[in-house]
Amino acid sequence: MRAWRTFLTVAILSVALTACGAEDTPTSSASAAPAGPWSFTDGSGKEVKADQTPTRIIAHAGEAAALISFGIKPVGIYSDEPVKTDPNLKNLDLTGIEILGEEWGKIDVEKAASLRPDLIVADWWPAEKANSGLEEGVDEKSKKIAELAPIVGISQGKSIVELAEGYEALAKSLGAKVDDPAIAANKKRFEESVAKFKAAVAAKPNLTALAMSPSDDKVYVANPEYAPELLDFQKFGLQVINPDTPDPGFPYWENLSWENADKYQPDLILWDSRNYTDKANAEWGAKQPTWFKIKAAQAGATVSWPAFWMHTYGDFATELDKLTTAVTAANENIGS
Amino acid sequence: MSTTDTLRATRRRRGLRSVTVTTALAAVAAGLFVFTMMAGSMRLTATEVVMSVLHLRTDPSVDFVVLGLRLPTALTGLTVGLALGASGTIFQQLLRNPLASPDFVGITSGAGLAAITGIVLLHLGGLWISGLALAGALVAATIMYLLAWRDGVSGYRFILIGIGVAVFLDGLIGYMLTRAQLFEARQAMHWLTGSVGQADTHELQLLSYALLVLLPLAVLLQRQLRALELGDDTARALGTRTEASRAALLAVAVILVALAVAVAGPIVFVALIAGPVANRLLGPAAGGIAAAALTGAALLLTADLVAVHLMPTPLPTGVVTGAVGAPYLLWLLATTNRRGAGG
């Protein structure tokens, strides 16, 4: 099987090289893409130009999900964890897309080269000044993917809405029909979800929420300043508590020892989705004597917080609806 | 037939064997070096690879894969292997003990600890890491010297203390990792697993130039080393300044292993195995540094081929060398013991 695949990629590559890519069968559904020239200004502020509108795109996991939601199918994807568990990818049909890496720092650039990409899409991280998958510490080899094609990425870290809008703009520039009812349905659903969420929050003016992640040794409290979706929630009116002394070395979190688990008393706990299950609250209550000293935990007022992964209107809408339900069910005075 | 004639004949035979084996090993290492650049998602022929490396033919897609992607990895495997092999055999000969390789007496751990500290606490990268690794190795070597040298290094005592120092330093590395923030922790974990795929161009250049200078130097020092092997008293009688050449050789070995660790992280067991394997091949001409270095290169290139292409998912090189090396060390233990050298 492996040998065949290798043989095929080599064969395709040599055919393509002689044919100069002129009679490509476009793999993306954006076949009606304008011929170009094309340009796009991305999150790092740089303007990327091309004579022709890119059609053969390699994208990082969540960015790929965003493009797919606008009808643009990348030719290759690399992710930081297996695509079966990546929250962005696990429910998508990836047939026909080459998987170039399922571990942080490792991209099969040879395979990527054989796909002859003309654009690479990966989030831009302002703090690290790097695109996803090209940060400090990855394999030197992986960084070479940047030599295959220009990279664009929307700026990460401040807002999921901006991220989704950014990829909408990128998709549009690449020829996606973002106003097509089938595609725009996600955005419409998202706008409705936001409206419902705002209404639910407005009905509980005293409700406070805290984003938490319990672990065996300590409890971590998320700092909204560094969590784009929490900033969005705050913009929508939800009072997500900002911890007063985040870890100076790693300000994403404030670390609390289990003795101090009850330092904050929110009315609703936003629970890190990476270790949230329906039974998690009961389990941690049984395991940690002080977990139920948080009154909201004792009352079972917990909901999954989609931590650090969302890229699309659709995913955001689905997650917002869960939150709306939790906000509606919550008692706004339990923590006080 | 006088005794001098017999001696001369023996020496000639030894020289011949040494040259033959070293040449053969060089051929094997070169073959593996080229083969490393042939295998992968895109399969290439040896001719294509050689043409591309020597810039004899220009083919953008082949050049990208060979020069851009595979040559750095292959070069890392080759140079790190050479450095580890040479360093290991120098340690083993100087300490007159097949178990005294730098990765067991704390030198590698010292380099690793310093490099991790640089990544985690000082947020450094690139050449700074090489420099720190070198400093760490030197400090570890000095500690070893102070702790164990005074009653000679030939005894097992040196290794006992060395293992203790190594475990102590490994413990510190573990704590350093827990102090790491998520972002550096990923980088540090990658670094610690030891892999030839992660080398930075500058570090690689540094190691290559160091090898060009230090390998010939080590081979030149071979004479003194041979003299040393006869024992200190004899060596002194021959007029060799024992301590000076010991220090010089050891310095060469420490620098080589430090730079190798800086480039590829702590890859275990290559330094331990290369010398003994080369000696087995060399037979009566045992002890050649060049042969041991080439054996190291061949071993490391093979291990990387196995790690990257034969495993269900590509693994760091150090995983393969560790999995193969541990049983070897246990076997060595059993046989050393049978010869009555244990304890």
Place this chain on the structure above:
Amino acid sequence: MTRRTLGLALLGGVLAVVAFLSITLGSRDIGLSEVLRALGGTGDTGSTNSTVTLELRVPRTLLGILVGAALGVAGAVLQGVTRNPLADAGIMGINSGAAVFVVFAVTVLGVRGAGVYVWFAFAGAIGALVLVYAVASLGREGATPIKLALAGAAVTAGLGSLTTGIVMTNVDALNELRFWQVGSLAGRYYPVLTGVAPFLILGLIASLGLGRVLNGLALGEDVARGLGQRVGLTRAAAFAVVAVLAGAATAACGPIVFVGLVVPHVARFLCGPDYRWILPYSMLLAPIALLLADVLGRILVAPDELQVGVVLGVIGAPVFVGIVRYGRMAEA
């Protein structure tokens, strides 16, 4: 009362004081009177302060005492039986064995949480020690110190590769391992304590019987044999004790080094080379060191905490260098 008995009593007193500190001081600010009321059973039973005192700090302190004593004694026995001044359970491959089993439990069996994989860590630690001992025993003269150390190093390296191989392909395992690899007393309560306590107490009692034979071994194997000792049997018994003590301690708290390495030297410095005294001295000194480090870690960065392993790493290094510098290490 001899000087050494007096010293022992004094250390017992110090341990009691440190244990009291460990219950009254922590990352949460609780008044002394409230702690005393909670301990006396007259406090407000539902209050967080009372829960923290009774359900967090008391089991943590008890665990610290037992684990500390176990590590100190295990280190002293190992240094005696291998005649290696730098012997430590870590050198015998115990941490790597436990790590492999933890990773195996997470990846293959889907086990989560410190309370559950205690037993896997225990099995792994003992498995590694048995393997090291078995390999070192091959051959005529049996498990000599050098062969033990080398077999330990080989097993550590081999198992380390295995662990890395698994962890590199499994993010969950990497996360669990990162947590487990920090030696810590936090987050472990009565289930863990009651689980390992029987092993630790039995091991500690058994170890007190080893003083005389360790003294014999310290004179060299031939002398020991001349004194009528059965060297092989002694070694096996000593190793069994170390396996139980260090295995259970590592299983409960993760790898904690330095205590096992350094404490026996301090004990030797205080009471001389007689193992009948070194063992009980280590048994009291080690928990004092462990609890003090833990209390420091709790109050230094409140409301956060430093793991005890980290604190020991920072203060243990200069102590280690100091011991080496003043030469006690060499004569052991």
